[in-house]
Amino acid sequence: xxxxxxxxxxxxxxxxxxxxxxxxxxxxxxxxxxxxxxxxxxxxxxxxxxxxxxxxxxxxxxxxxxxxxxxxxxxxxxxxxxxxxxxxxxxxxxxxxxxxxxxxxxxxxxxxxxxxxxxxxxxxxxxxxxxxxxxxxxxxxxxxxxxxxxxxxxxxxxxxxxxxxxxxxxxxxxxxxxxxxxxxxxxxxxxxxxxxxxxxxxxxxxxxxxxxxxxxxxxxxxxxxxxxxxxxxxxxxxxxxxxxxxxxxxxxxxxxxxxxxxxxxxxxxxxxxxxxxxxxxxxxxxxxxxxxxxxxxxxxxxxxxxxxxxxxxxxxxxxxxxxxxxxxxxxxxxxxxxxxxxxxxxxxxxxxxxxxxxxxxxxxxxxxxxxxxxxxxxxxxxxxxxxxxxxxxxxxxxxxxxxxxxxxxxxxxxxxxxxxxxxxxxxxxxxxxxxxxxxxxxxxxxxxxxxxxxxxxxxxxxxxxxxxxxxxxxxxxxxxxxxxxxxxxxxxxxxxxxxxxxxxxxxxxxxxxxxxxxxxxxxxxxxxxxxxxxxxxxxxxxxxxxxxxxxxxxxxxxxxxxxxxxxxxxxxx
DNA sequence: GCCGTTTTCGGCCCGACTGTTTTCAGTCG
Ligand SMILES: Nc1nc2c(ncn2[C@H]2C[C@H](O)[C@@H](COP(=O)(O)OP(=O)(O)OP(=O)(O)O)O2)c(=O)[nH]1
Ligand SMILES: [Mg+2]
Ligand SMILES: [Mg+2]
Ligand SMILES: [Zn+2]
Numbered sequence: 001x002x003x004x005x006x007x008x009x010x011x012x013x014x015x016x017x018x019x020x021x022x023x024x025x026x027x028x029x030x031x032x033x034x035x036x037x038x039x040x041x042x043x044x045x046x047x048x049x050x051x052x053x054x055x056x057x058x059x060x061x062x063x064x065x066x067x068x069x070x071x072x073x074x075x076x077x078x079x080x081x082x083x084x085x086x087x088x089x090x091x092x093x094x095x096x097x098x099x100x101x102x103x104x105x106x107x108x109x110x111x112x113x114x115x116x117x118x119x120x121x122x123x124x125x126x127x128x129x130x131x132x133x134x135x136x137x138x139x140x141x142x143x144x145x146x147x148x149x150x151x152x153x154x155x156x157x158x159x160x161x162x163x164x165x166x167x168x169x170x171x172x173x174x175x176x177x178x179x180x181x182x183x184x185x186x187x188x189x190x191x192x193x194x195x196x197x198x199x200x201x202x203x204x205x206x207x208x209x210x211x212x213x214x215x216x217x218x219x220x221x222x223x224x225x226x227x228x229x230x231x232x233x234x235x236x237x238x239x240x241x242x243x244x245x246x247x248x249x250x251x252x253x254x255x256x257x258x259x260x261x262x263x264x265x266x267x268x269x270x271x272x273x274x275x276x277x278x279x280x281x282x283x284x285x286x287x288x289x290x291x292x293x294x295x296x297x298x299x300x301x302x303x304x305x306x307x308x309x310x311x312x313x314x315x316x317x318x319x320x321x322x323x324x325x326x327x328x329x330x331x332x333x334x335x336x337x338x339x340x341x342x343x344x345x346x347x348x349x350x351x352x353x354x355x356x357x358x359x360x361x362x363x364x365x366x367x368x369x370x371x372x373x374x375x376x377x378x379x380x381x382x383x384x385x386x387x388x389x390x391x392x393x394x395x396x397x398x399x400x401x402x403x404x405x406x407x408x409x410x411x412x413x414x415x416x417x418x419x420x421x422x423x424x425x426x427x428x429x430x431x432x433x434x435x436x437x438x439x440x441x442x443x444x445x446x447x448x449x450x451x452x453x454x455x456x457x458x459x460x461x462x463x464x465x466x467x468x469x470x471x472x473x474x475x476x477x478x479x480x481x482x483x484x485x486x487x488x489x490x491x492x493x494x495x496x497x498x499x500x501x502x503x504x505x506x507x508x509x510x511x512x513x514x515x516x517x518x519x520x521x522x523x524x525x526x527x528x529x530x531x532x533x534x535x536x537x538x539x540x541x542x543x544x545x546x547x548x549x550x551x552x553x554x555x556x557x558x559x560x561x562x563x564x565x566x567x568x569x570x571x572x573x
Numbered sequence: 574g575c576c577g578t579t580t581t582c583g584g585c586c587c588g589a590c591t592g593t594t595t596t597c598a599g600t601c602g
Binding site for chain 2: 057061134138243
């Protein structure tokens with residue numbers, strides 16, 4: 001069973017429990033267990049089989065038993081009981097902005113509302129206003145939010161969110177009085193999808209910042225506007241939060257707004273044990289014996305994130321690791337990995353030119369790479385069978401190889417490797433003649449077609465390609481497209497082991513639509529000592545050479561150090 | 574429900590914003 005199935009069951013339990021008015025901490029226990037399993041590099045089935053599941057942080061005896069039942073029959077006693085006692089659609093009500101456990105419970109108990117249709121109907125009839133805690137504005141908002149929920153998708157893919165974030169960041173930085181403005185939230189942590197955009201601004205005058213944000217041309221609605229925080233919704237449905245604070249507390253607020261929520265909770269709990277209190281305003285000493293009210297505790301730190309961490313006895317933890325997946329313990333013991341950085345990347349080993357489906361020539365790509373400070377690139381156009389991308393046959397590839405030799409003969413600042421993104425065909429054969437493959441400097445093998453194969457066939461196919469002796473890297477290894485298409489499944493251990501044995505690197509494709517491998521698979525790859533990664537843009541234009549940072553961020557999320565990245569080494573390739 | 578260099582019981586992060594309230598609960602970030 002896939003980890004995602006366990007996650008979905010636990011989340012359903014948490015949702016249903018909330019509506020029954022259960023202890024919020026009990027609800028949080030199920031949410032935490034779901035989150036931990038979602039972030040696991042291993043298959044939960046393997047962990048369950050080895051009987052060590054209660055060793056996982058957040059999973060105790062009770063949830064372990066639920067998981068075993070879910071494995072056996074897809075559900076567990078607790079979930080069965082909850083489902084039997086509540087309507088199917090009630091958890092949808094929790095997705096409506098402004099409705100939480102208390103309000104949903106009231107709507108169900110007072111008016112029998114058990115799904116979105118009923119909610120909409122009762123609101124239209126004016127039956128909701130007048131319920132205790134509900135007024136006319138709440139009823140109005142419910143109608144609006146139900147409609148919006150039906151219309152909009154869930155999380156926004158990185159590739160769609162990023163341009164909006166860059167534009168809004170630029171806008172914020174131009175407001176007079178702004179000393180600093182940074183992207184925070186899940187985007188700063190390098191997640192592949194985001195729920196919204198988050199910004200932190202340092203300024204002594206919040207007014208003009210809020211005003212600029214709220215009156216931007218792309219704003220559809222100002223959702224909330226207070227003294228330090230404004231939330232807007234853009235025309236495409238994406239929301240954005242901005243938090244404006246005085247420059248001296250910027251570090252504390254940036255840390256707070258970068259999250260993750262769970263990381264913040266863990267940091268704050270740790271602080272409490274040390275007689276401190278952490279909020280977005282800083283780290284404070286807790287006065288008074290029994291915890292006290294503590295509002296007047298002495299300020300200990302607030303200027304920089306480093307100061308915040310230091311105040312709670314930790315070294316700086318990079319944003320990409322702040323997911324409460326063990327980073328605090330690792331920091332405590334000084335065993336945080338030294339993560340690869342964008343500056344470490346000296347080569348880009350996957351890109352296309354006009355020869356296949358790229359927009360620019362070999363020389364243009366090389367010059368653009370030089371301007372970005374790279375030392376080497378590999379030109380890896382598509383192979384013949386990818387006809388939609390004008391893939392190269394042996395003759396055209398040979399011609400390109402001559403072109404590259406000629407380019408390199410001019411002793412350019414960027415050395416160009418003769419490469420190919422060769423299609424791994426249906427049966428695992430490579431879509432190019434062996435003698436040509438052998439003459440190339442760098443060969444990326446990728447699956448683009450016949451992606452619907454069953455896992456076993458796909459595994460055998462990949463193993464054959466890896467075993468060919470011609471590949472240097474496996475390109476976008478799962479084929480997923482964020483928010484659009486799941487990757488194909490295969491036996492990860494078998495394929496990764498084979499790559500390690502054959503000296504084939506696994507790509508972290510930096511295209512924001514792919515970021516493939518993802519953080520969990522990167523972490524799993526790194527468990528094998530000899531297995532290397534290669535982070536490449538897969539650029540189809542000179543501009544897309546700027547995508548490298550997405551891949552680097554994902555590699556960092558997976559805990560990847562420079563030493564494990566082929567193209568972060570000074571020597572070849 | 575989980576967890577333990579202050580606890581195996583009794584805690585579990587903390588503040589901003591809104592709407593409905595007459596002093597604050599609920600939701601969200
Ligand atoms: N201390 C604390 N901080 C929170 C809480 N919820 C959110 N935050 C902080 C950490 C989050 O990263 C940050 C922004 O909140 P978001 O809801 O936008 O979450 P985030 O950006 O992490 O994920 P997203 O992709 O937007 O769903 O605010 C909370 O309950 N407690
Ligand atoms: Mg966010
Ligand atoms: Mg947010
Ligand atoms: Zn490709």
